Amino acid sequence: MERKIMFSCVDISKDFSGMHALDRVNMEIYEGEIIGLIGENGAGKSTLLKIIMGFQQQTSGKMCIYNELFAPMSTKEANQRGIGMVYQEQSLVANLTVAQNIFFGFEKRFLRFGFVDWGRINREAKEVMKECGAEGIDPKKKVSELNFATRQMVEISKVLNSVKMSGASKYLILLDEPTSLLNDEEIKILFCQVRRLREEGHSVIFVSHRLDEVLELTDRIYVFKDGSCVGEVKTPGADEGVLYEMMVGRSSSGEYYKVERQTVPEEEIILEVEELCLIGAFKDVSFQLHKGEALGICGVVGSGKEELCSVIIGDEKADRGKVTVFHSEKKFRSPEDALRCGITAIPKERRTEGIIGIRSVGENITISNLKKLGKGIFLSGRTVEEKGNEWIERLAVKCKDVNSPVQLLSGGNAQKVVFARALQSGCKILILNHPTRGVDIGAKEEIYSLIRDITEQGVAVIILGDTLEECIALSSTILVMKDGLVTKRYDAPKENKPEQVDIVRFMM
Numbered sequence: 143m144e145r146k147i148m149f150s151c152v153d154i155s156k157d158f159s160g161m162h163a164l165d166r167v168n169m170e171i172y173e174g175e176i177i178g179l180i181g182e183n184g185a186g187k188s189t190l191l192k193i194i195m196g197f198q199q200q201t202s203g204k205m206c207i208y209n210e211l212f213a214p215m216s217t218k219e220a221n222q223r224g225i226g227m228v229y230q231e232q233s234l235v236a237n238l239t240v241a242q243n244i245f246f247g248f249e250k251r252f253l254r255f256g257f258v259d260w261g262r263i264n265r266e267a268k269e270v271m272k273e274c275g276a277e278g279i280d281p282k283k284k285v286s287e288l289n290f291a292t293r294q295m296v297e298i299s300k301v302l303n304s305v306k307m308s309g310a311s312k313y314l315i316l317l318d319e320p321t322s323l324l325n326d327e328e329i330k331i332l333f334c335q336v337r338r339l340r341e342e343g344h345s346v347i348f349v350s351h352r353l354d355e356v357l358e359l360t361d362r363i364y365v366f367k368d369g370s371c372v373g374e375v376k377t378p379g380a381d382e383g384v385l386y387e388m389m390v391g392r393s394s395s396g397e398y399y400k401v402e403r404q405t406v407p408e409e410e411i412i413l414e415v416e417e418l419c420l421i422g423a424f425k426d427v428s429f430q431l432h433k434g435e436a437l438g439i440c441g442v443v444g445s446g447k448e449e450l451c452s453v454i455i456g457d458e459k460a461d462r463g464k465v466t467v468f469h470s471e472k473k474f475r476s477p478e479d480a481l482r483c484g485i486t487a488i489p490k491e492r493r494t495e496g497i498i499g500i501r502s503v504g505e506n507i508t509i510s511n512l513k514k515l516g517k518g519i520f521l522s523g524r525t526v527e528e529k530g531n532e533w534i535e536r537l538a539v540k541c542k543d544v545n546s547p548v549q550l551l552s553g554g555n556a557q558k559v560v561f562a563r564a565l566q567s568g569c570k571i572l573i574l575n576h577p578t579r580g581v582d583i584g585a586k587e588e589i590y591s592l593i594r595d596i597t598e599q600g601v602a603v604i605i606l607g608d609t610l611e612e613c614i615a616l617s618s619t620i621l622v623m624k625d626g627l628v629t630k631r632y633d634a635p636k637e638n639k640p641e642q643v644d645i646v647r648f649m650m
Contacts (some may be wrong), residue, residue: 145172146208148345149194149225155248156189156369163189165369166203173312174343176336178356178377180215181366181389182442182610184579187349187370191316195227207314217365224310226301228317234285234297238572241281243564244300267299269631275335291328294320298335307597312342320348321355322444333359342626349482353382353650365389368609380650386643404636407435409616411469413571415483418463423449424626427463431571431602433562436593437637438605438617439636446626447606448490451573454604455487456480467571467618481595486564487573488557490606503551504544506529508564510646533562536649537592554585561592572596573604578612590616610642610649622648 156164164186168401171177179187192198194205196214205212207223214220234243237603241260243265245252250640252259267281275452276295285293292317298320305313309515317336321329336346336359355614357377365373365388373388413431418424424446431437441447452458454465456474467483477487492498516586530544535556541551548556557577564572574593592617597603609614614620614634622630622645630648634639 145174147171147173148208148214148312150206150209151190152204152206154190154200155203155206156186156193157199159202162199162369166191167366167371169364169371170538171314171345171347173345175362176340176348177359178346178363179349179366180351180353180356180363180385184608185366185389186369187366188318190366191227191318191347191349194220194225194316202265221304224305224312225314226305226316228297228301228315228320234293234300238282239282239284239286240279240296242286243296244270244281246300247304248495250320254380264287270303271295271299275303275331275338291324292325294328294332298332299354304634311343311358312519313339314347315339316346316349318349319351319443321350339396351444351576351650352600353385354526356385357382364457370412382647383643384390386646390647391540399612400587400590401636401639402617403437403591403598403613404616405434405594405597406539406635407432407602408600409433413465414464414466416464416466418450418453418465420453420458420462422447425462427623427628428583429621429628429631431604433570434597434600434606435596435602436483436616436618437603438607438613438620439623440607440610440613440620441649444625445623445649447623448575450623451575451604451606452488454480455485455573481567481569482627484568484570485573486567486569486571487575488560488577489565490575498548501548502530502545503534503539503548503559504528506559507533507566528578529566532607533559533566537562538588552585554588557585557589558592561589563576565596569601571602571604573606575606576608577605579608601641612647614639614642614645620645624649 147170151167151169154164154167155162167190178403180189189198196216196219214222214223231349235246241263245263249258252263264281271277271279275296276299278297279292287294288296291470322333336348339346348356348360350626357380360377363375363377363385364371365385376383379487411430412433416428418427427450439447439450449458453460456477456479467485472483480486481586498509507530515642527544533539534541534544539558540555549561551559578589593603605613606615607616616632618638620632620634621628634640
């Protein structure tokens with residue numbers, strides 16, 4: 143019997159400010175099929191899911207459901223066509239009950255003489271959860287009182303109910319990293335429900351960084367890299383080695399990353415982390431950071447690398463362990479405390495965390511250094527202009543003048559302003575959280591040169607790269623994290639870099 147194609151993408155592309163988030167992606171999903179979707183962070187997986195769900199619209203290309211054009215402008219429209227999504231962050235309302243969440247947006251069908259029939263809502267919620275294998279959950283309980291795994295089952299029940307209301311005979315369910323916080327027993331229960339959906343003729347897109355899970359659950363796997371679908375494999379007969387190779391692809395030249403300028407770290411230890419732990423994020427992390435060292439931390443979303451840096455910079459408070467800066471133990475209560483000890487960061491979200499868009503270039507460069515540059519609480523306009531011009535020249539920031547609002551600059555030049563502020567502080571340890579995210583290729587190369595300048599001056603950097611390739615090329619030492627643990631440490635001298643495929647084995 144010939145299988146029917148339920149859903150298809152044809153040449154789907156998505157551009158953001160001239161950058162390709164997706165580039166001519168093609169995909170077909172048959173009835174009763176579980177598709178795996180894998181790739182590094184930033185490969186384009188989430189962008190595709192958002193387009194399918196109507197959160198974003200593609201720049202070009204088309205989607206079809208049973209050969210009929212499908213162009214949703216909202217989640218509701220996607221649900222009405224039988225497509226639902228279980229989000230990694232979850233979309234439940236914590237102060238509502240389980241039943242209220244499951245039937246959120248469908249309350250009218252339970253009205254009786256102008257009043258909501260709560261008894262009926264609770265009864266039907268029980269039936270919905272029973273169909274999803276989630277019986278035993280009290281529909282009258284508030285979601286805030288449930289553990290994560292139970293909330294995940296409620297989320298799945300809610301999504302399936304939403305698409306069921308569409309009247310579609312077959313559903314397509316998108317699962318975005320659904321197992322990231324589940325234990326082994328909870329994962330087994332989830333997989334049973336996903337397989338049951340397949341048996342009933344429904345289809346599933348399963349996104350996960352855990353390749354062993356993808357190989358266990360799926361029928362076919364699409365591999366994404368740099369916004370493109372670089373391959374499709376049938377799961378039977380596939381292995382992790384093949385998938386690793388497809389994910390990392392071919393490396394760019396060392397010249398692009400200025401590898402020849404990589405410094406050898408000095409012997410002096412300026413930061414030491416010992417048995418550091420943040421419950422629910424990472425545990426027992428230890429490492430040393432030397433003067434002039436570029437330490438890259440590789441790991442997928444949920445590995446704990448972002449939270450680790452948040453503790454070091456003072457945004458989070460560790461539950462256990464020790465941070466020593468210049469041979470003195472520190473307990474930071476805020477980023478300001480960390481800055482006083484010579485630690486600062488280039489944030490991931492430049493536009494919301496790194497700059498004040500309506501303020502001038504000069505003001506953004508000096509704003510974190512008022513005490514050092516000013517007299518009391520005052521900072522003269524002349525000082526702002528002098529320091530601003532100094533850094534504009536040093537970092538080749540392209541702007542009209544020092545008084546130009548930062549919001550008018552390109553992404554790459556705005557990022558240089560963020561770097562200028564950090565360096566103006568006189569920091570000795572700089573955390574680079576995705577330092578080239580959202581900037582074009584030319585600006586990236588300039589930022590790589592800047593990072594080499596910084597380490598040549600003896601500043602130590604911790605790098606959370608935008609890609610694995612970037613992290614390897616920029617780093618002299620690499621830590622690999624998975625599920626909150628350091629799983630491998632590599633020396634990465636310029637003449638002997640580890641291979642991406644070797645690192646990925648300890649990430650996923």
